[in-house]
Amino acid sequence: MPVPKQGGSLADLKEQNLSRILSSVAQAGTITREEIRRSLGVQASSLSRYVDELRARGLLAESESIHLVPIGRPTQPIVFARDRWALLGLIVDRHEIHAAVSYLDLTVITTRRFPVPDSTRVSGHSTALAAVAAWATGIAEQHGLTLLAAEIDAPGALNRETGDVYRSLLNGWGTFNLADTLQSALTHQGGADARPVAIRIDRDTNAAMQARLRDLDAAPDGGAAAELSGPSAYFGGRYALSGGIFDGGVVRGATGLAGDFGHLAVDPHGEVCWCDRTGCLETKAGLAALHRARFGRSTPIHDLSAEGPRLLAELQASRDEGDSATLAVLADAGRWIANSIDTIAAIANPARIVIDGYLAQLGAPLVPTIVTQLEATRSLPPFQRIEVVATDGDPEVPLRGALLSALLTVVETPGLAVRG
Ligand SMILES: [Zn+2]
Known part of the structure; x- marks a missing residue:
């Protein structure tokens, strides 16, 4: 069923307030009424009504644990309900x-x-x-x-x-x-x-980007982050190189492809990509392209989701053996990605580049090459404050x-x- 849009009536206003409360709980996991009240600026009596309404809808519950406050009586934190x-x-x-x-x-x-x-x-x-x-x-x-x-x-x-x-x-x-x-x-x-x-x-x-940024922004104690990091560009993908742009929310664009960095045309004299365009980043740093550059065997696009884990494992094993040809292929991919970040920085001006998915699992020397290559080009304002964060590439994140x-x-x- 399509998700209805919110309008401007009084009932809609109430739903918007309920949504803001749910959003606070989603961000924090566990939150006290007082914390919600302070962050949303609503009166205690209204908040109490709203929380009761959300409990009646089976969306929120009072946590079993008691939250001790320095002054006043202990309160029960609010969490998402687990019984409906x-x-x-x-x-x-x-x-x-x-x-x-x-x-x-x-x-x-x-x-x-x-x-x-x-x-x-x-x-x-x-x-x-x-x-x-x-x-x-x-x-x-x-x-x-x-x-x-x-x-x-x-x-x-x-x-x-x-x-x-x-x-x-x-x-x-x-x-x-x-x-x-x-x-x-x-x-x-x-x-x-x-x-x-x-x-x-x-x-x-x-x-995947949304879950990963939430992990990165979570406070170490499991509570809400004091301050969310700035706009981010994301490089990931499980089998093919993909990406995304996050700026307070996911930036999707007109057909949902905003941030699909795998198909940035980076080399006009390069190979034809499986998308039929020439010289996409996918042909330089996609998982199938890296595997072929090292082992010389092509993987058809329709086999990629089934064969992806094997291609990745073979590249990792060869890298771990210190195979010089594999290390060269990975470093080269890092340089192509760094050059693409250069382009993305000029368009989106991100504060942070997150490297996830198979790229993060390939790790060194791919990721360190991105960092050193970017260091060498840090002359314009968009590049000066880019932080590059590599994750563990956990495949369960998507x-x-x-x-x-x-x-x-x-x-x-x-x-x-x-x-x-
Ligand atoms: Zn392409």
Whole structure:
């Protein structure tokens, strides 16, 4: 079901305030009423009414733990409720769907991988989505929960507002409505009186970026970060080189492809990319390109999601043996990426570049080369304050990002919890 826009009536104003409270809880995890009141500037009596309303909708609960305050009586912090609603997150690749069901507080109940029976047709993905719908509905029921929101993330150009896929070369998709496909599978599970689940779709890299930046900005004690870092550009991708731009929120652009750095044209005399354009960054630093540069074997685009883990493992093993040809290939990729950051810095002026996904897993010498190359070009203002952060490249991050995005759908539209 499409996520409704908020307008200007009094009822809408109330929903907006409820949304702001949920947003505070989403950011902090655990928060006291006093902390919410101070950060939102609402009166204690209104806040109390709003929190009661969100508790009645099954969205918030009082934490079991008691928060001791220096002066006055102890208060019970507010957390997301775990007894009514569940979230569903999906990462859809050509060969498989990785799914997770979680509580509203993002604690994962369980995850499962579903093979796509015939990856040459969209109907193969429809069949797999039907299996996911049956499984997720069953898991929620077992825990006495109802699915409230779902997020489907996949590579390609996807329209978050309508649920339409424009095109996904990696998944072999043309135009179709991915959100409707899951919705009908879920409705089929629930029968005629099935409650619609709020479903949104996004480019997988955006979801991964969102989860990763949240990790990086979290305070070490697990509380809310005192101050979120500035605008960031993100380089990641699981098998193909991808990226994203974050500036207070994900920057998506007109067709959802803003920040898809893998297809920056960096070499007019370079090779033809699998997207049919010439000299994309993907042809210099994509996982398949790196593997081919070292081992001389091409990986067809339609095999990339299945073969990606093996390509990465072979490059890592060869790097760990200190193979000089592999080290040279990785350093070269680092230089191409640094040159691209140079371009991105002039457009987006980010405070931070985050290196994640397979690039982070390849590590040195790729990442250190990016840093030294950037150091050498730091003369213009956009480059002077760029911090380069490399992560551990944890492959579970995209799925956590999908769940986080599903939660943010609920945060933005608390009315979902009252519709029948
Ligand atoms: Zn390309």
